[in-house]
Amino acid sequence: MMNVLVTGGAGYIGSHTVVELINAGYEPIVVDDLSNAKEDVIDRIEIITGKRPVFYKVDCKDKEAMRKVFSDNKIDSVIHFAAYKAVGESVRIPLEYYRNNIDSTLTLMEVMEEFGCKKFVFSSSATVYGPNNPYPYKEDMKAIESSSPYGWTKVMIERILTDYVTAHPDYCAILLRYFNPIGSHESGLLGDDPNGIPNNLMPYISRVAAGQLEKLTIYGDDYPTPDGTCQRDYLHVVDLAIGHLKALEYAENKEGVEAINLGTGNGVSVMELVHAFDKANDMELPYVIGPRRDGDLPAFWADAEKAKTLLGWEATHSVEDMCRSAWKFAKKASEK
Numbered sequence: 001m002m003n004v005l006v007t008g009g010a011g012y013i014g015s016h017t018v019v020e021l022i023n024a025g026y027e028p029i030v031v032d033d034l035s036n037a038k039e040d041v042i043d044r045i046e047i048i049t050g051k052r053p054v055f056y057k058v059d060c061k062d063k064e065a066m067r068k069v070f071s072d073n074k075i076d077s078v079i080h081f082a083a084y085k086a087v088g089e090s091v092r093i094p095l096e097y098y099r100n101n102i103d104s105t106l107t108l109m110e111v112m113e114e115f116g117c118k119k120f121v122f123s124s125s126a127t128v129y130g131p132n133n134p135y136p137y138k139e140d141m142k143a144i145e146s147s148s149p150y151g152w153t154k155v156m157i158e159r160i161l162t163d164y165v166t167a168h169p170d171y172c173a174i175l176l177r178y179f180n181p182i183g184s185h186e187s188g189l190l191g192d193d194p195n196g197i198p199n200n201l202m203p204y205i206s207r208v209a210a211g212q213l214e215k216l217t218i219y220g221d222d223y224p225t226p227d228g229t230c231q232r233d234y235l236h237v238v239d240l241a242i243g244h245l246k247a248l249e250y251a252e253n254k255e256g257v258e259a260i261n262l263g264t265g266n267g268v269s270v271m272e273l274v275h276a277f278d279k280a281n282d283m284e285l286p287y288v289i290g291p292r293r294d295g296d297l298p299a300f301w302a303d304a305e306k307a308k309t310l311l312g313w314e315a316t317h318s319v320e321d322m323c324r325s326a327w328k329f330a331k332k333a334s335e336k
């Protein structure tokens with residue numbers, strides 16, 4: 001069976017992907033420095049799947065430690081999630097973001113080269129389409145700018161992988177451009193549990209629902225959208241995780257670089273998401289309308305056709321599923 005190195009495998013998207021990998025018979029090897037994740041995620045993966053993945057508490061920038069991971073295990077392919085990901089924080093401490101996200105990718109790629117590993121699935125983001133493309137975003141649009149240092153690290157790493165493939169045509173790099181992943185594994189054991197006050201919408205909603213924060217502030221209701229609030233392409237994290245398995249299967253017999261959107265292809269507004277959360281969980285979330293947040297785009301969503309044709313992947317969960325599962329996890333987490 002295929003051994004897959006999953007960097008950042010204890011994180012939100014990484015942990016859900018590890019579960020789906022195990023369920024599909026892969027052997028995931030998890031590397032995570034636990035800078036934004038907890039080790040008990042590995043226990044939870046074991047509870048869900050009945051199998052404990054090999055785990056290394058290692059920073060991907062640590063070349064010696066990464067060499068050991070590669071020499072202990074015959075690694076066939078890599079899914080690289082490990083990165084800092086808070087947009088606002090990246091504006092305040094850009095050097096940390098560039099150093100961490102780019103260095104870890106370069107170190108990982110160098111070690112892969114030493115060990116002859118040629119399959120790379122990269123955790124990219126729709127943020128690479130920048131502020132100027134019309135939506136829905138298509139993979140053949142220019143994706144060469146972003147609106148935050150976090151986003152720029154994604155643009156730059158996509159570039160690095162593309163240049164590497166030019167020099168090494170037998171390498172395969174899949175750039176998965178995620179839209180807005182939300183929701184949790186149905187067990188309620190895994191989910192998005194950021195440190196501190198959440199920046200992203202669903203973790204914030206969950207904390208309000210749990211009574212840990214007073215109310216949601218909706219950032220602006222005067223956008224040129226149907227109800228005035230921003231529209232995004234929210235997708236269930238389990239759908240997203242399965243997209244990674246499809247990308248691995250695709251990469252197995254392919255060479256070259258391929259950018260692929262992972263989204264539903266539908267725009268949902270902040271207001272619609274709040275109402276869906278209320279309906280799915282039978283509650284009334286307190287909210288107020290506040291000013292716009294700097295840097296937010298009014299609307300964007302994916303053109304999801306390429307993932308369908310190339311990978312045979314399509315999102316299947318509804319917005320209600322996303323809201324129900326997000327709350328199941330957050331409720332459990334808040335009761336601890």
Ligand code: UD1
Pocket residue numbers: 085086087125126127147148151180199200201202204216217218219220230231232270293295296297
């Ligand atoms: C951002 C990043 C994206 C990153 C993602 C996950 C950009 C352009 N996008 O997406 O690259 O992958 O975070 O980290 O930088 N909202 C509220 N109130 C809140 C929080 C959010 O109304 O308290 C609204 C926002 O205005 C936005 C929507 O909810 O319209 C989603 O926000 P968020 O979850 O932060 O994701 P994005 O900004 O879309």
